[in-house]
Amino acid sequence: MSLGVLLLSQTGASCDDEASAVRLGSAEVGTVDEIVEAPGTVTARTAATLTAPAAGTLRELLAEPGERVAKGDVLAVIDSPELTRRRDAAREALDQAPSGGSVPVGGTVEFTAVRKRTDKQAAAAFEQARDAAGQIADPRVRAALLHQVDAAEKQYETASAASAAALRSVQRGVASLGRAMGSLAAAQRMQAEQAYQLADTAVDALTLKAPVAGVVQYGGPPPAGGGGSLAGLLESGQIPQTTGTVSSGVDAAVPEGGYVAAGTPVITVVDTGRLGLSAEVDETDVLLVEDGVEAEAELDAAPGARYPATVRAVDLLPTTSARGGVSYRVRLELAEGRYPDSGETAPVPRPGMSAVIRLKVRQAAGAVTVPASAVVAADGRDTVWTVRDGRYAAVPVRLGVQGEDIVQILSGVGAGERVVIAGADQVSAGDEAP
Structure with missing residues (x-):
């Protein structure tokens, strides 16, 4: 605001209370910032909750709460007797799989029977692998394992089709039965290897590794309605609201040696390397908000501090605001805060802290300005x-x-x-002004 706007004079036309209520100022040239205010939350770059991929026991917890870990670090190990038994059985079947073909006594009839039996075993193995993948609660691990099952099944179908083609060549008299058996043995061997690899992958998933670098927190996000929720920490999407949170006064949701059901949250890694803000902007204002718009945030946890921020994205799809209206999520980069009075550095905020965000959506420099109080409504028009x-x-x-x-x-x-x-309501057109 220009200094001239603050230089006010009282009317001197009369000494009564009515006249003294009128105050004058001047229209000045200055800069005007239009501000959109919105509630918001401090966000982390990402937060990943690791869950038990299958029922079992928590054998080891290898990270402490508050510890910084690197991507790929082993954080916990789970024992699942069921998955281990499946892998051992697949290993035994692989050891017994034929490494080469021998001409069967029954000729092509026995060849056909062996091929059908191998196809049936393969179908059962793939079904079992899909069942094991379906028990994994982590959607990323589950999707990766199912993709591996699909790829293995297609490879086996190709090998099985090759053995069928070899049999047809034998029947036409253009190939030997021994060559066809070699093709069938290769298909049998592939089926056994794939079954073992899939079972081994399921067991490997029992070793929980940090998907991102960050700070460790035991358990997962609190249930909906609980205090201190991690919901909203992700820059894109929400952390699923699941059970398995850490109770007050307890470090770990599941102690070492404790039983875990499939899907139980074990550990969460929060990446605080780049903090941001998530603001809920009302639909009446969101069209003014664009990438690059500057903002300033105030945190409930740090009274008096100011945190600069910059808009980096505006969601296309709406959400329902706390007041029941429609709002849009605006995501901002958060910079280091300071206390304006002292110039001291403000505390580093934590993900989930509440904030009031003021977005500078428009600016006019070198503009003719008047105090907002000078603008009144008259006959349906803005009037000064x-x-x-x-x-x-x-x-x-x-x-x-x-x-x-x-x-x-x-x-x-x-x-x-x-x-x-x-005091505009105290004056009339044509009245003499001081």
Whole structure:
């Protein structure tokens, strides 16, 4: 706000209370910032909750709460007797799989029977692998294992089709039965190897590794409605609301040696390397918000501190605001905060902290400005009372950028004109002004 706007004079036309309620100021040239205020939350770059991929026991917890870990570090190991038995059985079948073909006594009839039996074993192995994958709660691990099952099944189908083609060549007399048996043995061997690899992958998933670098927290996000929720920490999407949270006064949701059901949250890794803000902007204001818009945040946890921020993305799909209306999530980069009075560095916020965010959606520099209190409604139009030729006059104006304290005047009033900034209801057109 220009200093000239603050230089006020009281009317001297009369000494009664009515006259003293009228105050005058001046239209000045200055800069106006239009602010959109929105509630928000401090966000982490990402947060990943690791869950038990299958029922079993928590054999080891290898990271402490608050410990910083690197991507790929082993954080916990789970024992699952069922998955281990499946892998051992697949290993035994692989050891017994034929390494080469021998001509069967029954000729092509026995060849056909062996091929059908191998196809049936393969189908059962793939079904079993899909069942094991379906028990894994982590969607990323589950999807990776199912993709591996699909790829293995297609490879086996190709090998099985090759053995069928070899049999047809034998029947046409253009190939030997021994060559066809070699093709069938290769298909049998592939089926056994794939069954073992899939079972071994399921067991490997029992070793929980950090998917991102960050800080360790035991358990998962609190149930919906609980305090201190990690919901909203992710920059894109929400952490699933699941059970298995850490109770007050307890470090780990599941102690070492404790039983875990499939899907039980064991450990969460929060990446705080780049903090941000998530603001809920009302639909009436969101069209003013664009990438690169500057903002300032105030945190409930750090009264008096100011944190600069910059808009980096505005969601296309809406959410329901706390007031029941429609709002859109705006994501911002958060910079280091300071206390304006002392210049001292403000505390580093934590993910999930509440914030009030003021977005500077528009700015007008070198604009004609008046205090916001000078603009009144008259006959359905924005109006400013001015002093012209020593008398009051109501002048319709067109507004531009509207700040909290001052507004831009696009037309109607020029820089340097005296305007009524308080007590406009006490003056009439043509009255003499001081």
